[in-house]
Amino acid sequence: MTIRTRFAPSPTGYLHVGGIRTALFAWLVARQNNGQFILRLEDTDQAREVEGSAEHLMESLKALGLDYDEGPDIGGPHGPYRQSERLESYKQWAQKLIDGGRAYADPYSAAEVQGFRDEAQANKQPFLYRNHRPDNTPAWDGTNPLRFKSDPKDYVWQDAVMGELKTGPEVIDDFILVKSDGFPTYNFAYIVDDAEMQITHVIRGQEFLASMPNYLNLYEALNLDKPVLATMPHILGPSGNKKLSKRDGAKDVLDYIRDGFLPDALVNFIASMGWNDGTEQEIYSIQQLLDKFSLDRVQKSGARFDEQRLLWMNGTHIRAKTVDELYGLVSGEQRAVSNEQSFWSQEAADYPEDYKKRVLGLVQERLKYFAEIPELTIFFFKDLPVNSELISSHKQLKKLELTEVKNLLEQAQKVLEQSDFSLQDLTDRLNQLLEKTAQKPAILFSLVRIATTQAPASPALAETLALLGKDVSLRRLQQQLDALS
């Protein structure tokens, strides 16, 4: 039997890191077993639907490389893949249930049901609709809700993540199958769809755990084999213990992509929240994840979202790339997402590819995400105005007399004028200057570095100068001297 997993979000907003983990794990299970991964949109609640979010969801999946074999935009043998287009199916399955005496029209008004609920609450009793199950029900004409006629009993079942689970009959009730607007509820629609789409593994968040016994009851009534069930714990916000939300910094995954986080790093990070292979490995490639992932090693407890860790992980993934790979990603040529934006600053536009690659090589080790590139590299592309603060607030340089600062810069100027600006020559001459001036590198090099970059931080001096070139370096040295006099 081929493994078929699915991701079935409702198009009610963007996909954040918490939500996408479920998709990732489902994708991993499918891909590692040579199976199929299906995207299905659960859009049965028209009121909550958010315009454009379906496209957004699909783009997010693609951005992370979670490709699906069947879905609303690409079709497939079991379509359509939007629940709103599958109403006919639900009607047929509902009819089967009615014919078998396992579903009935709910004769009460919403207000009446609410009355029962309030009454139960006032008596501190749990509310169960089936305590009010009517004896004679009208024929179902679609204007009333259709309810499941449950068969309350004990259940013991296996969850691929949680292990053995058990509940009593008190949690099973006559829930609504089809709403009075003709749309099915999630509880009914997902089971029908999974059956028709031959889904083998249902991987979803723990908000559905409490409803499992009801689902088990429905599977039986429908005479369906239940799929492998896997419940994922929630990802929690960084501070509170609430389910991760936008407020907690749960950014849209696409925001991370736009900020220049690598899909591989994002996937690695998301997978490592709540899953590990039992070793001390932290960094995984997608392929390694495919080789090693298994549902039974998924954590049962929720994990907190820690952006620091994401930052670190993205940095290590960036460092693992070759400069050429990085260049493709940064320039927007190798990215899967639709935003072809380049992360280079505008000033970099006219510089040749070769130059930009060398710049990238120099900042690679300090890059946490691509959006930092303009700030980190701007001085390679344009002269920054002289910032006297950089010297006056420098912990070593601020102790120097102005004349001494100028003297050192002038000496540096002379030495550099004679250099051919190859890395080796620059290194040699800078070292000679160090001896000649009897200065500590902390002073001499800092000074030259500041003068030639006007930036608070930059790569190693000799390499920076070599890349900047003779003209630019000397010009900036002169600008610094001019500003000092």
Add this chain to the structure above:
RNA sequence: GGUCCCGUCGUCUAACGGUUAGGACAUCAGGUUUUCAUCCUGGCAACAGGGGUUCGACUCCCCUCGGGAUCACCA
């Protein structure tokens, strides 16, 4: 409140009854010819509490406490 799930450093986690409770992020202190970063070395830091079972418990059982989920014509 009922039901269910969960509980190891601040955070993510390892541990299949026997370990000085390990790693990583963060943090702190050093080191690498400057800065930021990288890299290296080292430090701080956890079994929620209480009972059992056992020669021996982070591991198994019970209770308490704490956190979460759910009790919709939302998913």
